[in-house]
Amino acid sequence: MTSTNTTAPLISVRNLRLSFPDRAHKSLIGAAPRIEVLKGFSIDIPDGKITGIVGESGSGKSTLGRVLVRLLEPDSGEVLFDGTDIAHLDEGALRPLRRDLQMIFQDPMSSLNPRHKVWRIIAQPMKRYGRGGSKSDAIAALTKVGLPAAFADRYPHELSGGQRQRVGIARAIALEPRFILADEIVSGLDVSSQAQVLALLKDLARDMGLTVAFISHDLSVIRHLCDEVIVLNHGEIVDQGPVAEVFDAPKSDITKALLGAIPLPELDDNWFD
Amino acid sequence: MADTTISTPRARRSGKPNLRLWLPLLWLGFVALAAILAPLVAPHDPLTQDLMLERLPPFFIDGTEPGYLLGTDSLGRDVLSRMIHGARIALFVSLIAATATCLFGSVLGLVAGYFGGWWDRVISRLVDIWMAFPPVLFAVLLVAVMGTGLTSVIAAIALIDWTRFARVIRAETMVQSRMDYVDSSRIGGARRIATLASEILPNVLPSIIALLMLEMGIAVIVEAILSFVNLSISSDDPTWGSMIAEGRNAIHFAWWVLLFPLIALFLTVLSFSTLGEGLKQRFDPVLQ
Numbered sequence: 001m002t003s004t005n006t007t008a009p010l011i012s013v014r015n016l017r018l019s020f021p022d023r024a025h026k027s028l029i030g031a032a033p034r035i036e037v038l039k040g041f042s043i044d045i046p047d048g049k050i051t052g053i054v055g056e057s058g059s060g061k062s063t064l065g066r067v068l069v070r071l072l073e074p075d076s077g078e079v080l081f082d083g084t085d086i087a088h089l090d091e092g093a094l095r096p097l098r099r100d101l102q103m104i105f106q107d108p109m110s111s112l113n114p115r116h117k118v119w120r121i122i123a124q125p126m127k128r129y130g131r132g133g134s135k136s137d138a139i140a141a142l143t144k145v146g147l148p149a150a151f152a153d154r155y156p157h158e159l160s161g162g163q164r165q166r167v168g169i170a171r172a173i174a175l176e177p178r179f180i181l182a183d184e185i186v187s188g189l190d191v192s193s194q195a196q197v198l199a200l201l202k203d204l205a206r207d208m209g210l211t212v213a214f215i216s217h218d219l220s221v222i223r224h225l226c227d228e229v230i231v232l233n234h235g236e237i238v239d240q241g242p243v244a245e246v247f248d249a250p251k252s253d254i255t256k257a258l259l260g261a262i263p264l265p266e267l268d269d270n271w272f273d
Numbered sequence: 274m275a276d277t278t279i280s281t282p283r284a285r286r287s288g289k290p291n292l293r294l295w296l297p298l299l300w301l302g303f304v305a306l307a308a309i310l311a312p313l314v315a316p317h318d319p320l321t322q323d324l325m326l327e328r329l330p331p332f333f334i335d336g337t338e339p340g341y342l343l344g345t346d347s348l349g350r351d352v353l354s355r356m357i358h359g360a361r362i363a364l365f366v367s368l369i370a371a372t373a374t375c376l377f378g379s380v381l382g383l384v385a386g387y388f389g390g391w392w393d394r395v396i397s398r399l400v401d402i403w404m405a406f407p408p409v410l411f412a413v414l415l416v417a418v419m420g421t422g423l424t425s426v427i428a429a430i431a432l433i434d435w436t437r438f439a440r441v442i443r444a445e446t447m448v449q450s451r452m453d454y455v456d457s458s459r460i461g462g463a464r465r466i467a468t469l470a471s472e473i474l475p476n477v478l479p480s481i482i483a484l485l486m487l488e489m490g491i492a493v494i495v496e497a498i499l500s501f502v503n504l505s506i507s508s509d510d511p512t513w514g515s516m517i518a519e520g521r522n523a524i525h526f527a528w529w530v531l532l533f534p535l536i537a538l539f540l541t542v543l544s545f546s547t548l549g550e551g552l553k554q555r556f557d558p559v560l561q
Contacts, residue, residue: 071456091465098462111453115475124471125461171461 009044010211016077037063039235050212052226060235065181069101099129102172106184108164112156119152122171141174162193183215294551297544308360315354319511323349328527346530355511362512367492370430375485378438386446400436416504449473479553486549490542
């Protein structure tokens with residue numbers, strides 16, 4: 001299955017396979033049986049667009065995301081980033097590429113080191129890639145995500161959930177990467193913070209020309225934010241294409257079921273009585 | 274912007290002083306001062322014997338001599354002066370031995386917990402084997418092999434107790450290694466060793482400090498035990514352990530020879546472990 005878009009992909013995945021050892025069913029002798037998480041599929045992440053990756057929990061969407069930024073190494077297959085196969089590069093060879101492959105994590109409490117001040121969290125990677133790294137550079141990044149300069153000297157636990165997630169975004173964009181993986185970044189936030197963080201991400205992606213892979217289980221968020229969508233189920237792709245096409249004419253029952261799960265406002269006739 | 278209100282995060286820190294921090298610091302500072310200034314503040318030479326003044330009771334009991342505040346032992350040596358000089362040895366041993374133990378054990382624990390794999394397997398097996406030895410016997414054996422003296426006591430403590438650090442710090446490091454900030458450090462292009470040193474270590478440090486304080490207390494006890502069984506320095510030299518050992522022989526007619534060093538030992542060990550907990554809380558930005 002190929003994507004129907006016309007722009008060249010920034011990341012192309014070919015025949016991606018990944019399995020984890022299943023320690024719960026390991027016999028006393030011999031290797032543990034393996035659970036296939038990603039079952040050999042190919043996808044393209046188009047350049048300069050926001051691609052949604054949806055699926056129920058356990059569908060392999062987060063695993064796929066972690067392969068895209070090479071926190072995980074696949075068993076086999078290719079992950080072509082701008083033409084380079086990064087699927088099996090070692091950490092030393094990946095390091096120069098990491099500036100372009102950033103990630104925003106699901107849980108900002110856990111992904112921001114509780115011992116470091118906000119400005120240090122943002123500035124440390126900048127320093128490593130020779131892109132500044134002073135406190136004022138960090139404050140500039142904070143401003144971009146709509147946080148006041150005074151937050152630079154805070155610790156993460158002194159911020160609210162929405163503020164923390166903004167710091168996570170600031171850290172990712174401060175390196176001016178080409179690709180950002182956003183892994184369920186609003187699932188821990190209340191509804192009003194969700195909307196603000198999503199609007200911020202959308203603006204930044206447009207202004208900076210970012211390519212974003214947005215992982216979510218919530219199709220209404222995907223519809224609002226994304227250009228393209230990939231629907232995963234049990235490690236296989238069941239639907240993909242431009243958001244409008246997939247949502248208007250879903251090919252698989254899984255997509256239909258996910259679409260059916262979006263709560264729509266229904267007006268009860270007797271509501272006013 | 275709804276979510277950018279500025280609170281006052283430092284407000285909770287002030288208020289009542291933390292007694293768990295200040296009481297132990299007060300006592301340990303007092304002991305340290307006595308140890309450093311021992312030749313100046315000790316009223317008598319700790320080694321001078323005077324059989325005319327043997328077993329003088331402390332100041333609050335009849336029949337005492339002025340100038341012998343806590344009485345004398347069965348050889349007529351001043352108990353207070355011996356305690357002050359004993360503090361020197363106790364603190365010296367606890368400082369050096371605990372620091373050495375801490376460095377050695379923590380590094381192994383951090384490496385095992387973070388790098389895992391073969392590092393972890395080798396270090397963890399070593400810890401298991403090490404802990405199978407009975408510690409006191411092990412210490413006695415080590416001192417017997419290396420000869421008595423403070424160096425042997427310090428070496429024995431470090432060689433036995435590093436497992437305490439290695440085990441606890443390994444477990445703590447493993448928990449921290451699973452946090453997302455470790456992955457985000459990788460995403461930010463950090464080398465593994467840099468991630469360990471600048472991301473994980475600051476989160477494990479409060480536990481290391483608490484353990485270090487605990488270990489200082491343990492070192493004081495181990496030194497006292499080895500002195501008690503005459504395996505520390507020469508039995509003439511005043512240590513709390515040897516004073517307790519001598520006091521034991523005379524407990525029925527001169528209980529003070531045993532009791533005062535015992536109180537000093539007890540308060541010092543208690544102070545170290547309380548201080549460890551206090552410091553752990555003090556340096557945790559979340560608990561503050």
